[in-house]
Amino acid sequence: MRNLLAAPVLAASFALPLASPAFADWAQTEAEAKGQTVYFNAWGGDPRTNAFIDWVSDQMQEKYGVTVEQVKLSDTAEAVSRVQAEKAAGKDEGGAVDLIWINGPNFLAMKEAGLLHGPFVSDLPNAKYLDLSEGSAATTDFTVPTEGYESPWRLAKFAFAYDAERVSDPPKDMAGLLDWAKAHPGRFTHPNPSNFMGASFLKQALVELAPDPAALAQPVTDEAYAKETAPLWAWYDALRPLMRREGKSFPENESVQAQLLADGEVDFAMFFDPAAPAAMIEQGVLPPSVRVWVPEGGTIGNISYVAIPYNAAHQAGAELVANFLLDPATQAHMQDIRVLGSFSVLDPAKLDADAKQAFADLPTAPALPTLDDLGPTLPEPHPSWMTKLTEDWAQRYTK
């Protein structure tokens, strides 16, 4: 009902932009943001992302007089615990964190603890390029509705990378990975599941091996967990002794594993960004012979978001950055393989001709898969699954 009423108001606001309260608010936000320094807490392990955020900072300075300072995290949880520590210390305004690159369990933890500012996404002028219908990818973060408390900025999807000079027979799915490892002992590993990427590897295997994948969309119960993960652990127990260092020690994160691939210590790396291998070849980190493969049934995927803490010192500036990240020009720049190569989160149907052309003009690379190569995007399990999965893994294999 509210939507029905809102539609004409929205239409009127397009006709008379300055008279609209929403747009007047936005002008006020812009005015308020001028001169602010936005502390953007973002995982700092990827130099290309860091360079992209530097570019965002330059653009924001030029266009709005807002400085963006990246706080390079080694784990997003650091920023979450910082906000929690501030709340614990009674610091309800002027907080150190203005904007966080966030998703999944971290988002759920902050949302449930009331640590987020918002809802703010529908206030952003560039939100009109998003598909914000209920249940759409841009409004669901690991099955959790975002309800406007976080704004999308880049698409993430699980993919493996391998060196085509060394591996001629990449497996077709997770079950095939076990056969491959039997033939090549010690040449496979995955990041530690306490890290996001390692947990994603287990989730990808879970989604493929679970007897009833639909059960994974519900919050986990002990009964469902036991039933759905039994094949996973049987598979993993067979795989583990065949891994590097007999599965007793794991690379810390995907970047360290990428190094291992570059050094020839293992034959696979894995990323939550199918464009990452192409980008790393361009950087000279991975050899040019690296290619992407994905399991045949598709891989899990999600959208990366930015959120603003409830006590952020520079909320206006942070909203401006979130809006800038959704600008079609920004998204096209981001999708450029020479820049970041991350797939855009915008709804192609909502773009105008110029924006569509900007995306069509982007360059390609041999290691860069097309959307068709990547197969279907499988839904992420409910975050409670990941939490239980990683805890269980630690119980089973940390001795």
Place this chain on the structure above:
Amino acid sequence: MRLAGAILTLVIGAPVLLGAALTLATGFGWQPGLGRVALGWEGFTEALAAPGILTSLRLTLVTGLGAALMSLAASIPLARWLVTRQSASRWLTPLLAVPHAALAIGLAFLIAPSGWAARLISPWATGWELPPQIVTVGDPWGLSLILGLMLKEVPFLTLMTLVAAAQRPVAAQMAAGRALGYAPGRVWVRIVWPQLYPALRLPVLIVLAFSLSVVDMALILGPSNPPTLAVRILRLYGAPDPAQAVPASALAVILLVVMGASAALWMVGERAVARLGKALIRIGQRGASRRNWSGAGLIGAGGTLALGSLGALILWSLASFWRFPDALPADLTLKRWASADWAGPALTSLTLALVSTALALILAMLWLESEDRSGKRLPLGALIVLPLLLPQIGFLQGLTTGFLWLGLPPGVVAVTWAELLFVFPYVMIALAGPWRALDPAHLASAASLGAGPTRRLLRIKLPMLLGPICAAAAIGVAVSVAQYLAVLLPGAGRVQALATEAVALASGADRRLAAILALMQAALPWVGFALALAVPAWWHRNRRGLRGGVA
């Protein structure tokens, strides 16, 4: 006098105690911000129930006690070799100045299965076309971590031994022992070194405490599943659930207990070794008079590892692409140096180092001068050793919370203060000796000419002590640049210094960036030491008696 004592207690002592107290309280479940004020042992039971906790405990003990013991053991023949070779011992300082994180990153680049060492001998000598499936960096026993710690601690303990030896008639005792027919190595180990040990006890305990609680080196060289206790604590503090601060703090308290127990064990061991030593001396065995070469061998091995680590850093910082098993990168380029953002963190580190060192010098002079004026020693020894003997992770997180309560937000000021806690003790130790050793006759002459205490300070003491002051400042800069947790925790990510950036990039994909940051981190202290040599030499260029004042 009282004012000086109050200032020092407030600036150095209070933060350490506040941080430690808050950690202790949090360990027992006290989180008033989350509405939890009931105290209990739940944090401890939770911490001890975590998977692999016993492995972490074993790792901490093996690496901590192992590194301290082996560093001390290696320093004995090394000091004997160097005690007659003063020029060679100068090489200890540059090695001492290399920050832990930078050295650890270089060592990892060197000894990894695909590291430079393996590349140099492959495939021609080993047949390895692919990196061998051996376990080096991150090995489950922490041997790589012990090796890394030794590379830093052996030079430190050796230097401390040489300083102690300089105050004793070592040459005469060595000659006397040899005249009685003892092998020189035996005279050193059984007669000379035991006399030096009392002066080494505090440095050894500092080394032990450091090795048991080190974080940056353990992140880079230690095993990760499970890691050492200190790394575990850092991970728990970083967990998204704030309730995890309780088991984290409880574990920090446990770490403190482990450190206390290890120190106690060490002191019991000292007595046992002393008894054994006395018995051995009574037996009076002379030993073969073969040449003692283990000192030279150790120098060779340590030097090779240290130079190899630095070499690996330099090569990686210049590499375009470097495929295994090529001994050298395909080609060298300055592209990364041009594009990487190392200037910002370097400037931050430099600023932090200059400010914290200047403050530490002022505090140290305040202490020493007020002692001179009152004629009494300030009873504040704990201020010097407390920050060095407590686990850093045990009070820095508490301190960060405490700073927040006091209205000091995370940032440069909080980091500078936290660094000062570690810079001050070293600056004080470096300055106190030369300051107290200044010949009072100069001051008496000045006083008899009518110079008051302030004039004596400004016209006599400070100019005469310029060399030691510069040396203390260089040590302060080196200590500051090496700080990792003191930047990470009170900086809350807003302060990006070389140490935090280098450690973060060490677990990133681009080894060249990590190499650049590590090299910059290593370079800053060297610049400091070079200046500490050059400034007094230039200032005293026409004062022959004051030249060569650098300790």
